[in-house]
Amino acid sequence: MADTVCLEVPRDAGFLPLLHLVLGGIASRRSFSFDDLDDIQLAVDSVLAEDVPPRGTLSMAVTVSDDAIKVRLEPLRNSDLRVTLAQGQVPAGAEGRCIEICIMLRSLVDEYLLADLGDGTYAVELRKLVG
Amino acid sequence: MVNVSSDGAPGERVYGERLAEVAEKELLRRVHDERDPAAREELISRYLPLVRSLARRFSSRGQAVEDLIQVGSIGLIKAIDRFDTSRGVELSTYATPTILGEIKRYFRDKGWAVKVPRALQDLNIRLNRVIEQLTVELSRSPTIAEMAKACSATEEQVLEALESGRAYNSLSIYSSGTSDDDDSMELLDFLGAEESEYELVEQRRYLAPAMERLEDRERLILHLRFFEGMTQTQIATRVGISQMHVSRLIRKSIEVLRRHMVEQDQLFGEPRGS
Numbered sequence: 300m301a302d303t304v305c306l307e308v309p310r311d312a313g314f315l316p317l318l319h320l321v322l323g324g325i326a327s328r329r330s331f332s333f334d335d336l337d338d339i340q341l342a343v344d345s346v347l348a349e350d351v352p353p354r355g356t357l358s359m360a361v362t363v364s365d366d367a368i369k370v371r372l373e374p375l376r377n378s379d380l381r382v383t384l385a386q387g388q389v390p391a392g393a394e395g396r397c398i399e400i401c402i403m404l405r406s407l408v409d410e411y412l413l414a415d416l417g418d419g420t421y422a423v424e425l426r427k428l429v430g
Numbered sequence: 431m432v433n434v435s436s437d438g439a440p441g442e443r444v445y446g447e448r449l450a451e452v453a454e455k456e457l458l459r460r461v462h463d464e465r466d467p468a469a470r471e472e473l474i475s476r477y478l479p480l481v482r483s484l485a486r487r488f489s490s491r492g493q494a495v496e497d498l499i500q501v502g503s504i505g506l507i508k509a510i511d512r513f514d515t516s517r518g519v520e521l522s523t524y525a526t527p528t529i530l531g532e533i534k535r536y537f538r539d540k541g542w543a544v545k546v547p548r549a550l551q552d553l554n555i556r557l558n559r560v561i562e563q564l565t566v567e568l569s570r571s572p573t574i575a576e577m578a579k580a581c582s583a584t585e586e587q588v589l590e591a592l593e594s595g596r597a598y599n600s601l602s603i604y605s606s607g608t609s610d611d612d613d614s615m616e617l618l619d620f621l622g623a624e625e626s627e628y629e630l631v632e633q634r635r636y637l638a639p640a641m642e643r644l645e646d647r648e649r650l651i652l653h654l655r656f657f658e659g660m661t662q663t664q665i666a667t668r669v670g671i672s673q674m675h676v677s678r679l680i681r682k683s684i685e686v687l688r689r690h691m692v693e694q695d696q697l698f699g700e701p702r703g704s
Contacts, residue, residue: 327588330575331573332573333673335571345684
């Protein structure tokens with residue numbers, strides 16, 4: 300049985316702790332380990348930090364089941380981030396100038412997916428197996 | 431008033447003596463036996479370079495070094511006033527931990543980037559130890575519920591305390607991983623051991639220019655986490671610091687790398703997010 304919690308916040312770094320708390324509350328209710336919780340929080344932070352400049356609002360939907368947590372972040376706008384995530388690596392010519400977010404995400408979560416929202420924005424889904 | 435020589439012989443002074451030439455032991459004797467303010471002042475000025483040196487160790491914690499020197503000076507004055515000349519140790523031996531203790535206390539009380547209630551600060555410090563203990567006992571990373579039970583706190587309080595820990599600026603190598611006690615080990619104390627992984631990290635092309643901004647230990651931790659796939663718990667055991675501190679160092683290192691990237695973009699590239 301999967302439950303989903305949705306939250307919409309202004310795209311402001313000051314709201315990151317709120318996202319952390321929501322993730323923490325869910326992790327706590329599903330007995331995730333501190334390690335797993337920290338990984339998923341860091342994965343969210345990493346994606347949002349790359350989606351610069353932050354504009355508008357952010358929607359975070361957390362779907363949790365017994366063995367996995369899925370976090371969907373939208374809308375994201377940074378086209379470099381989209382290309383990087385789609386290719387699985389930093390585009391040629393940008394090495395050393397971009398965080399190797401794909402390497403990070405591969406370590407922090409089990410899967411990440413891109414979803415085009417059709418208006419120049421996109422969503423990123425992070426999925427982590429837990430337990 | 432006792433008058434005699436300037437060679438430091440106890441109880442002796444000469445007319446027109448220069449305090450700068452008086453031996454430390456004699457100055458201490460005058461401070462304690464005669465409550466001599468000039469001798470006290472002289473000792474303070476002699477040890478101010480030590481205070482400055484110690485204060486600079488904390489410069490990356492986000493507080494003005496001049497403020498830290500002021501705080502450290504209070505520790506120095508306490509050390510001079512409390513120093514027991516009969517103990518047979520040097521003032522510098524006694525003063526160093528006293529100065530460091532004063533600076534650490536300052537950070538403990540005022541060093542939070544965001545005002546965090548004292549109870550949460552304390553819980554955060556307790557969690558450092560509890561996570562370590564539970565990880566050993568359970569042979570795995572503990573859950574929030576287990577941490578809450580061990581701290582006699584609610585799960586919400588634990589989550590808040592964990593979050594509040596991130597509001598703290600103490601992400602430098604001087605941060606204590608397990609305790610804020612004055613005599614606790616600091617990460618700096620663990621530095622120095624060569625790790626073969628350092629070289630491996632150096633060989634990575636990824637993030638190479640920015641990685642140079644990190645301390646060896648931070649590079650090692652990033653390597654273990656992102657290239658070797660070790661969990662925070664495993665890294666904590668390997669490196670000899672708490673899991674919470676591994677988490678903080680990872681976050682801090684990534685922030686350093688990210689800042690570097692932004693600077694590079696501003697210097698050489700198009701604005702990010704174009």
